[in-house]
Amino acid sequence: MSIAKPLLDYAKSLKPQKGFAQSFSSFKRLLQYHRRYPWHVASIVVLAVVRSILFSLEPLYTSLIIINVIGSPPTVPSNTSLLPGYLLVIILAGIGYAITNFILTYVHGVMSQYIVRDIRSEYYRSLQAKSFSFYDSVGVGDLTSRATVDLQLVDMFLRTWLGTVLNAVFTTIIIIAIILPISPTMTLISMAMMPLIFYFTTRLWIDTMPLFRNMQLIMGRLTSYIQQNIIGMKTVRIFRQEKDVVDGFKMVEDVYVNTAISAGKIQSIYMPLGPALLTLGATLVYVYAGVTLGVPYSALAVQQIGYLILFVRYMLRLTFPIRDASQTLGTWIAAYAGLERVQAMIDVPRSVEDLPNARDVVIEKGKLELENVTFGYVKDRPVLNNVTFTVQPGEKIAILGATGSGKSSLIYLIPRFYDIQAGSIRIDGTDIREFKLASLRRQIGVVLQDVFLFSGTMRENIAFGKPDASMDEIVQAAKSARIHDFIESLPFGYDTPVGERGVTLSGGQKQRITIARALVANPRMLIMDDSLSFVDAKTEQEIQSAIEEATRARTTLIIAQRFTTIKTAKKILVLENGSVAEFGTHDELMARDGLYKRVYETQFVQKASLITEEAGGS
């Protein structure tokens, strides 16, 4: 239960709030996307008018058949010669309706796909530009579900909304235009229910929208939860959290189901009201016609029956546009909830970006200077405080410190994954904020703590940072990372796919591939977060040797766990609570008798002897 607790609290804390203003502003934004497709919109408007007219012709001509063809013998003579003409109009109107409807549906559908694509691309692009701190706080599953499940809801709305709204408006106008001249009183009676229907439809909208919004929010979090569970399945098993995970999931899902049922209850009250009111209205028309009818079997009576049928059939015809329109409102409620979630992400400002005067700078030597650098993820809570040190070209600096001392933060500042709050960072004398981001990052090889490989071949993964790398460069990088022999031993060599359907890699192999990936562009500078600590002795040696080779003659900042890495480093930087506690060579620091010496003696000496024993024994 403990695992899902935050999620459950979140789901329960969601109060239905009425966000009309927001819904409208979301809608306005959605309209903006339509502006890119003026021809689609124009065609939809024209086709919708034509479709409404053709849709409204059939009852008129059916009634004309009753009035003029059938008549009421013997008082009103029947006239069958008119029948073929009327039937022809009906069939032509029908065929015309079918064709316009087909084109309209298609054009509307195409436009919806283009707009969804545009929104998704904008969303994707905005995510590409978000900085690391954004991804530190948002789950990948949630972000994915916004672009899929949420946009699916938007898609459902976009497929028909404009056509449906226009259809409701035009059909109502055209029908009133036909029936009003015939009998204003009967028009009034037959239209009496319309305001009520609109009122209830609006109520449906207002009452269910907040619930649907909550459902979306909960579903997004649940998706994220499922995803974390699936990705972290190994951890779940190791710590025997299976039952916790499932129980927590069920509790959150219960909240979701109950919300969905409450929404369903409101819908079930309002949705069938429209058709019921219309039928009731039709009854009124019948009664009115019955009461005011002239002498039976007179010309007037025939006409009145013809018109009665005309009125009632038009009223029933109106149920379709009104039903569709109220359904469209329903899809908008769901779409709005989804759209809001997508737009919220698009609107998160990017915190790291190119300055106006940024330029491409070539790193010639790789001298790195940090001066009074202060940084915190949250303002006024610095993780790093007044950090100052200089790294000469080609030097390797090992960074040491307890968890939370700011090690990772420090090295991630160099490629500007985060921006500092005070001080300056310079490479070869140029402030890193004067570099274009891409220019800066492409010249710094990065090995992140989290070894992530993309699905694709070995070659593609190694050449990731330099897609046009030659085979020689790739092989060279793989050799330096001590992974070449392994890759060569695979059935398809460098073309072996990584991941499912491909070869399964160990943690150590993955890490060496990520090292090769960092080396392929032959960067002057390298930052490595080498925190892989749970590996066996053989892997340890392989990784060690890869790191040795990789860092040769490159300005390197490496977060080190390994004794050998630290020993081969030119200098060692010890961080304590975000400040530089000690900085110097191994010998210098040992002579100082400070923190480094204590850590060295308590941890590395023991560990080193252990490793030597193990390695010797194998």
Place this chain on the structure above:
Amino acid sequence: MSGSYGTFSTKEEERRKRTVRDSVLIRRVYEYAQANKRNLQIGVAATIAGAFTGLAAPYMHAIAIDSIITPKNLSGFIWWIPLFVTIILGNYLFQYIQTYQMRIVGEKLVAKMRDDMMEKLQVISLKYFSEGEAGRIISRPTNDANTVRIFIRVGLTSILVDISSILGAFAIMFYLDLRLSLLAITVLPVALLLVWFLGKYSRAAYRRTLITTSGLTARLQEDLAGIKVTQAYAQEKETEKKFLRSQEENVKATIRAILIGSSYTPFVMALRLIGTMIILFFGVNALLASPPTITLGILVAFIEYQFSYFMPLVDLVTMYDQYQSTMSAIERMFDVIDTKVEVVDAPPERSITIQ
């Protein structure tokens, strides 16, 4: 079967044809609905009752024309009005019950299936989660479950209502006039044939859409999981290109499915019109014959009923796509639920504690 494991984590499997029969899937889903048996029974009963009461209007109108208005026999309204209002109120009540009860059944059923999937995911072999493409597994308890939810919420009741409406309309039409009914339904076999034929193309197109959608989800999933790497190497443009390609594939497939899907309606519409023409032509002649073989009220009722069985037919046809994708989603969900557990935990009394 392509291998002993990984049945729900590979592209190839995603593309495979469905192997489990609909009847099997439906029976299994029905078992899930057993937990809310009462709600289901009440819901289905209300759905059918709602459809039938919904059909009463044209018949009541026919009565009003033939026995009240035309002969100017206004006292008939004394029983006609209360009866009709009762039917309308009844219809509203049935629809209310139907919507509410079916919502309960649908939500609880899908929730239960999802729970079972989650439980199963915790115990099946870790091989399933080994490498990449987690998006495809994730889409089962999320996207697929959502498809089923929407279908039960909207589709299932529509199908019930449609079928009851069609059968009910037929029953009333045959009761009113046998000859005209036979003439009116001559277009039906043609319509069904057409629907079946177009359905084949439509389903293929729809499957393609689903596959590209799940490919797109997997792509997004991976791009976002690896975003830090992408940014670290400033490869945003390259990744975006690949993403846009995958998205374009999805857009194309969807547009094709829309094209095929929207071609149904014109055909069905044309057939409906032919039906209306037949009714009008023969109906008018029957009315003008001496003596007339039908009444004006019945002719009008026929035109309305023809409308009320053709509209549900169009609805059913469009629903078929949804039905198909729901069946695929259900099959994929059962895939997870039915996965064999390879490493079974020892019962507590036999488990060993390492001291």
